[in-house]
Amino acid sequence: MNADQGPRAAGSTTDVCVVGGGPAGLTLALLLLRSGVRVTLIERATSMSREYRGEILQPGGLALLDQLGVLDPAAARGGYWLDRFQLVERERVLLDIAYDRLPAPYNRLLSVPQRHVLAELLARCRGFDSFRYLDGHRLSALVEEHGAVRGAVAEGRAGTHTVRAGWVVGADGRFSKTRRLAGIGAERQDVFAFDVLWFKLPQEGPPGREVRVFRAAGRPVLVYPSYPGTVQLGWTLPHKGYAEMAALGVDRIRSEITRAVPAYADRVARHLNALTDFTLLDVFAGRAREWVRDGLVLIGDSAHTHSPLGAQGINLALQDAALLHPVLVEALRDGDFSAERLDAYALPRSRDIDQVMKTQTMQAKAMLSQGRVARVVRPRLAGLVQRTPIGPKITRHIALGNPAARVRSDLFVPGRPAGRRTAPAVRVSTGPLLCPRQEPSKERGLHMDLATLPQERLRAGIEQFYARHMQLLDTGRAEDWARTFTEDGTFALPGRPEPSRGRAELAEGASRAHAAQRAAGETHRHWHGMLDITAQDDGTVRVRCYALVVLTPRGGDPRLHRACVCEDVLVDEGGEWKVRAREVTRDGA
Ligand SMILES: Cc1cc2nc3c(=O)[nH]c(=O)nc-3n(C[C@H](O)[C@H](O)[C@H](O)COP(=O)(O)OP(=O)(O)OC[C@H]3O[C@@H](n4cnc5c(N)ncnc54)[C@H](O)[C@@H]3O)c2cc1C
Numbered sequence: 001m002n003a004d005q006g007p008r009a010a011g012s013t014t015d016v017c018v019v020g021g022g023p024a025g026l027t028l029a030l031l032l033l034r035s036g037v038r039v040t041l042i043e044r045a046t047s048m049s050r051e052y053r054g055e056i057l058q059p060g061g062l063a064l065l066d067q068l069g070v071l072d073p074a075a076a077r078g079g080y081w082l083d084r085f086q087l088v089e090r091e092r093v094l095l096d097i098a099y100d101r102l103p104a105p106y107n108r109l110l111s112v113p114q115r116h117v118l119a120e121l122l123a124r125c126r127g128f129d130s131f132r133y134l135d136g137h138r139l140s141a142l143v144e145e146h147g148a149v150r151g152a153v154a155e156g157r158a159g160t161h162t163v164r165a166g167w168v169v170g171a172d173g174r175f176s177k178t179r180r181l182a183g184i185g186a187e188r189q190d191v192f193a194f195d196v197l198w199f200k201l202p203q204e205g206p207p208g209r210e211v212r213v214f215r216a217a218g219r220p221v222l223v224y225p226s227y228p229g230t231v232q233l234g235w236t237l238p239h240k241g242y243a244e245m246a247a248l249g250v251d252r253i254r255s256e257i258t259r260a261v262p263a264y265a266d267r268v269a270r271h272l273n274a275l276t277d278f279t280l281l282d283v284f285a286g287r288a289r290e291w292v293r294d295g296l297v298l299i300g301d302s303a304h305t306h307s308p309l310g311a312q313g314i315n316l317a318l319q320d321a322a323l324l325h326p327v328l329v330e331a332l333r334d335g336d337f338s339a340e341r342l343d344a345y346a347l348p349r350s351r352d353i354d355q356v357m358k359t360q361t362m363q364a365k366a367m368l369s370q371g372r373v374a375r376v377v378r379p380r381l382a383g384l385v386q387r388t389p390i391g392p393k394i395t396r397h398i399a400l401g402n403p404a405a406r407v408r409s410d411l412f413v414p415g416r417p418a419g420r421r422t423a424p425a426v427r428v429s430t431g432p433l434l435c436p437r438q439e440p441s442k443e444r445g446l447h448m449d450l451a452t453l454p455q456e457r458l459r460a461g462i463e464q465f466y467a468r469h470m471q472l473l474d475t476g477r478a479e480d481w482a483r484t485f486t487e488d489g490t491f492a493l494p495g496r497p498e499p500s501r502g503r504a505e506l507a508e509g510a511s512r513a514h515a516a517q518r519a520a521g522e523t524h525r526h527w528h529g530m531l532d533i534t535a536q537d538d539g540t541v542r543v544r545c546y547a548l549v550v551l552t553p554r555g556g557d558p559r560l561h562r563a564c565v566c567e568d569v570l571v572d573e574g575g576e577w578k579v580r581a582r583e584v585t586r587d588g589a
Contacts, residue, residue: 009162012163015039015165016166017165020043020302021122023114023321024300025171025321026122028299028325029121032328033130034413037130040132042154043136055227057111068407070121082099082225084096087212099395101392137161138155139152139181142178146476146515151165166337167337170296172302174302186289189287194239196234197280198278202271203231208224220260222234239282295337310360312360312401319402323405324345325407335471335474359397470525470527476515479511482507485506491584492581494586499583522553523551524549528546529548532545540571543566543567547566549564565584565585566582
């Protein structure tokens with residue numbers, strides 16, 4: 001930014017605007033890009049080296065990353081493969097869950113810095129010209145029109161960027177701003193709330209192959225090898241118990257930790273010297289009260305947050321993306337931006353998440369609860385899990401999550417070479433309505449030469465224009481629909497003394513009509529056909545066509561509602577078709 005200038009205000013239009021470039025957001029972005037959908041991603045960070053985050057990947061998540069071609073390169077950047085999960089009480093292994101009993105090849109855990117995975121996902125997204133990455137930008141507002149979300153506003157150092165989009169996806173983590181701005185409440189489930197004090201110690205000898213929860217004296221400790229060359233420890237504390245502990249000083253914390261994991265006493269004494277060597281995590285589980293609104297969907301931690309116990313968060317975030325992907329692609333293809341359209345994702349996914357939360361509560365009770373009764377019951381419970389079919393069943397559930405979550409590569413644009421622009425496979429009704437012969441990013445502002453334009457190209461461009469134009473109308477995107485008219489465009493309907501004039505009036509009329517249809521439980525679809533297209537000497541195009549309106553009442557059958565003739569004058573405005581004048585006559589009027 002020039003020192004003399006204030007912050008800039010920029011704007012862009014895309015199909016999907018994803019807020020948050022964590023595992024959920026980047027995975028969904030890549031899936032959509034590969035399906036021919038344009039994506040803008042808003043991420044507040046400018047680098048991948050963020051605060052410590054989850055590192056353990058479960059087999060279900062590994063399978064998805066592998067299907068995306070990301071697993072091997074992410075692991076090659078550095079990570080440790082682990083085979084088992086153990087609950088160790090004093091010296092005794094109470095529970096030993098061997099992952100190698102799961103079906104190969106996804107029968108291991110991977111401890112990998114999250115940045116390795118995110119960097120690989122981002123690199124693949126960047127291969128698409130239809131991807132825009134607004135890093136260093138924070139979401140500051142949602143664009144809302146008539147109760148539906150139509151885009152997002154991001155604040156960066158250079159200024160404000162407004163992204164208009166068909167769908168906004170909130171993937172901005174457990175303190176989601178998207179969720180807050182949409183006014184969606186979140187319930188916090190503190191039943192087994194605890195805090196975790198995280199710290200790393202140098203690894204001595206080869207890295208272990210286990211994730212372990214140690215229970216000796218005092219509070220339980222989670223331990224696993226963390227790349228590069230360290231051991232990650234998480235010491236559990238009572239919820240909000242840190243302030244009291246910190247007041248006692250670092251020596252006291254060290255001696256408590258040593259009691260809990262005597263095997264690490266030496267390293268604790270040598271390497272934990274100040275409170276700044278610890279990171280406190282307020283652990284809670286919770287979920288947003290709603291996941292979908294018109295034009296908006298929440299995924300990953302922003303929709304449901306999990307305790308680190310059982311290493312579920314990343315797995316679930318990746319699976320959210322994989323399960324939402326086909327539903328979103330279809331909704332975009334149909335130009336449907338209603339919340340109900342995403343029920344096919346949200347309802348079954350909500351049941352999955354309920355199940356995971358129940359399992360995690362059970363795990364927390366079994367592993368972390370204190371007291372005499374717990375001490376007596378725990379070994380018996382562990383024995384039961386270890387010896388009966390319950391153990392393998394729980395392991396499969398924790399390791400694989402929802403087995404139906406897979407990458408739907410059948411929706412990908414076939415044979416698309418990375419980095420080269422191709423026509424989107426999914427035609428969505430949010431973008432500019434381009435005249436033929438024009439590349440959106442490079443040749444904006446060119447005007448058509450109708451004299452030399454082949455007839456079939458003119459027709460193809462105009463048919464595409466009407467397809468989007470009508471889908472905007474039928475999905476209630478009144479403002480976007482009005483923008484397909486010129487600023488002073490007119491629309492004359494039978495029975496009206498004066499035509500509607502100008503975008504504001506057109507948008508208001510369309511919005512009212514759509515609201516009335518929804519209130520009456522009706523769906524209206526406009527079908528334009530029999531296009532008779534005539535290029536005029538003045539550079540405009542006249543189109544005379546038939547327009548049918550099909551009405552479907554809720555729960556009923558479709559019927560023909562209206563048959564009309566529509567006469568339009570189209571003009572080319574900077575490479576986009578716009579309606580300058582429309583006159584509609586109804587049969588039977
Ligand atoms: C200490 C810790 C340990 C964990 N251990 C594990 C583990 O071992 N295994 C496991 O599976 N899970 C673990 N988890 C959980 C796991 O990290 C999360 O569940 C997972 O990262 C969720 O992914 P996400 O993409 O939904 O959100 P996040 O990973 O939280 O990503 C959200 C993104 O949104 C960005 N963002 C936030 N606000 C804004 C804004 N206003 N504007 C723009 N961008 C924004 C953030 O910078 C971030 O990049 C752990 C979590 C923590 C905190």
